[in-house]
Amino acid sequence: MTNRLDDFVVGLTNDNPVRSSPIFKQSYAICAQYSGSVTVGDNATVICAPSSQKFRYIIVHASHGSPVLYGSLCLAEVAVYGRSK
Numbered sequence: 001m002t003n004r005l006d007d008f009v010v011g012l013t014n015d016n017p018v019r020s021s022p023i024f025k026q027s028y029a030i031c032a033q034y035s036g037s038v039t040v041g042d043n044a045t046v047i048c049a050p051s052s053q054k055f056r057y058i059i060v061h062a063s064h065g066s067p068v069l070y071g072s073l074c075l076a077e078v079a080v081y082g083r084s085k
Contacts, residue, residue, distance in 0.1 A: 006037045007063045010046050012055035028059055 011028035031048030038044045058080060 008034050009059075009061045009063045010034070010048060011059040011061060012048070012051070013057050013059060014055055015057070017057055017059055023059060023061070025061060029053070029055070033063060 009025070009030055010032045011025075012031050013028040015027070017023055029051070031051065032046040034044055034046050036044075058078075060075065060078075
């Protein structure tokens with residue numbers, strides 16, 4: 001059995017995810033993948049691959065299961081850091 005925080009993908013897009021529902025995994029750029037399990041209370045650090053393109057929205061998507069993002073994912077805190085060129 002997999003947990004909702006096992007093996008997830010971090011994606012980037014300029015399309016508002018709320019307005020373009022449902023979200024298909026192929027519809028956004030993948031910046032990083034996390035392989036492993038994150039237990040309750042733990043932290044996971046994911047570093048995205050460098051990109052020359054700028055993005056506005058971040059998508060966290062389970063990499064197992066359906067290719068369409070449905071259901072829920074519970075995250076207590078998400079911190080995103082960027083760097084200007």
